[in-house]
Amino acid sequence: MHQELNVSCDLFLDLAWLPRPPAEFKDMCRRLAGSASGAEIQHLASFALDANQAARLARVIRALQGQNRLLSPLTPVKLGILANGTIDLAINALAVAAARHGILLECVTADYGMFIQEALDPASRMNAARCDVVLLALDYRAFPFARSPGNAAAAAANIEEAISLLNRIRDGISASGAICILQTLAPPVEALFGSLDRSLPGTPRHFIDGFNRRLLAGLEGTTDILLDVAAIAETVGLANWHSPSHWNLAKLPFADGCVPFYADHVARLLAAMRGKARRCLVLDLDNTLWGGVVGDDSLHGIMLAEGDAVGEAYRSVQCLALALRERGIVLAVSSKNTDEVARRVFREHPEMLIREEQIAVFQANWDDKATNIKAIAGALSLGLESMVLLDDNPAERGLVRQILPQVAVPELPDDPALFARTLAAAGYFEATIFSDEDRRRAAYYEGNAHRVELQERAGDIDSYLASLEMEITFRPFDRTGRSRIAQLINKSNQFNLTTRRYTEAEVAAIENDPSCTTLQVRLADRFGDNGMISVVICRTLPEATWEIDTWLMSCRVLGRRAEQMVLREILRQACEAGIRTLVGIYRPTDRNAMVRDHYAKLGFTQVAAEEGSTSRWMLDTATEIGSAPMRINRALPADLHT
Incomplete structure (x- = not known):
């Protein structure tokens, strides 16, 4: 039985779902230095590496970053880390885990013991770095929990004091524009009253349970992300997670053997935020x-x-x-x-x-x-x-x-x-949000497979499209669709003309910006609802011009001429607004080559090619655009119906 327990724990701590590294791993890293592609880095990061191997690969990654090279298909993310313990030993593991999940990670850390000052000072190194995300890697020792066994009022006040401290740190970081990753707390192993600790106010277990509940409640309606460290620690066992000797020697917040597992969980979240979770x-x-x-x-x-x-x-x-x-x-x-x-x-x-x-x-x-x-x-x-x-x-x-x-x-x-x-x-399907649209995604793709079968039988494309009995719905951004809109903006890479990323809060600001015209587009057919398939943001410029800031579409509706219908709707609204010129922008990435000729195919004329091969395209809003056989439904924002 003892051996079975060890096997179960080793599954997680050894990242046993990853293959073992090849014997020539060291030489493979040496060959990559100075000339690696992102795909080669990701390949080497996909093995279960020990600490020395992870450090070797992390050095290669940092050296390549220092050359300011684009390492596609890795997506750059700048991560700030504020911790009450020593987190530096996890940096190599974080860089490798991030690469494994498709992220090119740059880490910004604070001096030991300075996590509060770094968060609250607008001019601090952390806030000045303009991080994309900041991880608040705080454990129970960061908060002023004072034992008061049996004193419910004192315990409740103590929990509120801890939450207030967390919120001050969070607000300081959010002011810099970064998204926060907030951790639940893993309780210490040592109990005061045994099983009574969980129900008795003023004990460590009761404090931490209450804190975690308040933390979860405070995330609702925000763009911040949860890292459930309590669950991670429970998975491997609290006695394995907390190491008194490691804390005493080096102020490590968890045992060094847990570092790869923790780093992989952080990397999964970053990948999910950038739309890289598996589907x-x-x-x-x-x-x-x-x-x-x-x-x-x-x-x-x-x-x-x-x-x-x-x-x-x-x-x-x-x-x-x-x-x-x-x-x-x-x-x-x-x-x-x-x-x-x-x-x-x-x-x-x-x-x-x-x-x-x-x-x-x-x-x-x-x-x-x-x-x-x-x-x-x-x-x-x-x-x-x-x-x-x-x-x-x-x-x-x-x-x-x-x-x-x-x-x-x-x-x-x-x-x-x-x-x-x-x-x-293995965490391949990590999620940071879950919507009704996500719940129905499997049905969308199952329907898409049926459509492929129908297309193979239908013969000519026009007959096939007519047989689908499609209905397209146009609606401006609204509160109901906001989380799904933000999700699409942050995970769509292939059919995405500019790949600009906006948080849910930024989507809300765009929604209420009178200089912006927005569209969320849905498509249904005889096989079912495809869900939200396109997002468009147009910004008003001088001289009666709209610039298409964002235009993305789901690849599962390619070949159905939905892009023509979206453009017809943009032009219709532009004419109603007195707009004479539509400007489209294509910003090439390693993932969106499929839309390189998008504007040319729709009749736009190229007017400029900018630095980095970004191109600008122009179309007169009086232009006639071909249609597809589908019914059109124009809806008010869902907020107005409720």
Whole structure:
């Protein structure tokens, strides 16, 4: 039993879902120095590195940053860190974890013990750095908790004092324009009254529970992000998290063995904030969703029954997959199997939890997994960087990692009982917000796969588009759509003309800015609602001109001429406002090459090419634009209906 506990803890602390680094890792780092691409850095960061290896790779990253090189596809983020303990030992791990999740991290830290002064002084190094995000890495020792066992009034006042201190720090940082990441507190291991501590006011456990509840309540309606350190510590065990000797020796807020796991959680949040969380789970079948090989063992010979230890292990994978689908993650299948044999399990096996209609794309054939995953990504209009493959076969995992390094492929242990736990531990599907739109995302992509099938049968494109029975809805920004608008602005990379990023608070300001005209666009068809598919911000300039500050669209509606309908609506509103000229801007990135000719295709004339290949395009608002076969619905802001 003791060994089983160690294995379970090692899964998290060793980042066991990551493959082990190759023997030549040191030489690989040396070869990267001075000439690496972001993709090569991300590849090396995808291994489970020890402290020395992480330090080596972090030095390579910092050296390349010092050359001011663009390291695509990594997205730059400047992270400030304010801590009451010593956080410097985590910087290397943070840089590597961030690269693993697609982020090029620059860290700004404060001197030890200066976290309050750095936050409150507008001229401090932290505030002057204009960080994108500031992590308030504060543990329970940062707050003035004074034991008062049994004194409820004193305990409540003490919690409010601690929250007030946190809010002062938070307000000081927010004034610089940075988003704050706020941590819940992990309680100390040592108890005063045993089990009574949680319910008795004035004890450490009661203080921290109350503080965490107040912290969560205070996040509502803000753009700040939660890092649930209490849950992270509970996952590995409080006794493993808190190290008295490490605190006494170096004021480390948690044991050094927990640093990689903590850093990975921070990096997941940063990636989710920048739209880099994964969206599709691709499932192998034999010995991944069920025990055995259905082609050999037959429909009723596979292990999937409740009450059977092996069968229940595989059912737990299915339970997790369905739970992910309910929160909007798309499910797909890639299996080396005969299609009809594989589908029979989903259709007929009485113990099968996942049904065929819950799989957006079903690829059961004898092609290699990499080919199938590319086909799945194409059918869903998703990038390969959105995909996660769950496969028990190490040879298949290695093949996909080699051919499609953008795809996340977790290592799996020998025991299938740990498959689901390993997938969940990897944090591929981290979220910072959750909306109704997110909940329905799986249905959107499932509908999109059906549309692809229809297009293949329909023949000519006009007949196909007419058969979709589309309806497009235009509405200005409003409070109801605000969080989804901000989410799209921050995660859309491919069909995004300028890739400007705005926080939810900035979206609210734009919403109320009379110099801005905004559109949130939805598209529905016979297969269902596609949700919000486009966001547009136009800014009024002198001489009766609108500049398109932001224009992005969901790639899942490409080929349906929705961009023409959006432009027709922009021109219609521009003419009503007395605008004569529309100016479009294209700012190239490593991800948005697909829209390089967007304005040219819509009839704009290029008027300037600026530094960095940014181009400006102009269109007379009296221009006639072709339409698509869809009904148009123009709606008031949802706020006016409530």
